[in-house]
Amino acid sequence: MFTAHSGTAVDRSADRPARDLRRMQRVVAAAVLTIPATAVTIGRLFMTDDSDTRKALDEIAADPSRQQVVVWLGFLSALTVVPAFLALGRLAKRRRPVLAAVALGVNLAAYLGGYAMFAIDGLYLAGAGVPAEQRDGAAALIDQTWSTGASGLSTALFVIGHVIGAILMGLALRGSIPTIGWLAMILSQPGHVVAFVVFQNVVMDSVAWGLMALCFVIAAIAVLRTPDDEWDLPPRGFGTAPAAG
Structure with a gap:
């Protein structure tokens, strides 16, 4: 805001202390971290076996509410998964900056490109x-x-990038979160392979x-415990007294 003082315009906005949002950012990041994988975990329990698409459509038609749960939880996961991985990358980069950057890049490619x-x-x-x-025509289209x-490229990008990216991020998080957290992230990927390739079981997935x-929740706790100065730089001018006069 500008005010007149002795015929000179003075910028009074410089007198206002900078607002430090780092604590709020950490709280929001921690909340977001708990959403995407949890949403998919629950959604998998409502999925219909789609090994036979035509049969799956008939089963969904008999009880569409289950698929609606899958769709909405999938939407919630898609909405929050990129911010969640950005928070993981920020948490991991202090100890393993190169690996964290590579892991973040692979995961962002997988989830942003895996829209299909x-x-x-x-x-x-x-x-x-x-x-x-x-429904025969609908099944053929699907x-x-x-x-x-x-869509085929998107699917392949998601599957490959999701597996590699999760393993890399788990490795990048070593030392930033307890062992059970980063190890759970790594072990989740062979779990997907066993669930789909060996048993074709959505409950196992x-x-x-x-x-x-579990890794995301443990990381959320670590984010809440991270000091502001380790999470991000303070805003310019924060903590300094305004100039006299």
Whole structure:
């Protein structure tokens, strides 16, 4: 704000102390960290077996509320997963800056590029909503979407980047969070492989996501315990008295 003083305009905004938002940022980051993997962990328990797409559409049509839970929890996860990984990267970078930067880059590519994984959950719900005689066409469209064009690339990017990125981030978090936390992040990935490749069981995949959620919760506690000066630089001018006169 400018005021007149002896015929000269004076900027009074410089007299205002800078507002330090670092504590609030840590609280918000900790809250966000608890959401994405937890949402997917719960959502997996409501998923319909999609090994046969046509059969899955009929099952969803009989009880669409389960797929609605999957879709909305998937949306919540997609909304928060990137900020959550940014918080993990910030937490890890003080001890392992290079590995944290690489891990963050891989995870951001996987989750920002893996939009199709969340969108296809919505396709199942939409396909189940069409008349029964049209579901063969809806099933064929979903099957084609999985593997062709940008959706196919998005799916591959998510699967590969998610696995590699989680392992790298777990390694980057060593020393920044307790061992059980970063180890849970790493072990979650072979858990996904066993769940889908060996047993094809969504409950086991939910357990794998639960391990990842455990790491996020432990990291959230570490973020809350991190001093402001270790979390970020203070705002310019914070803690200094305004000049006299």
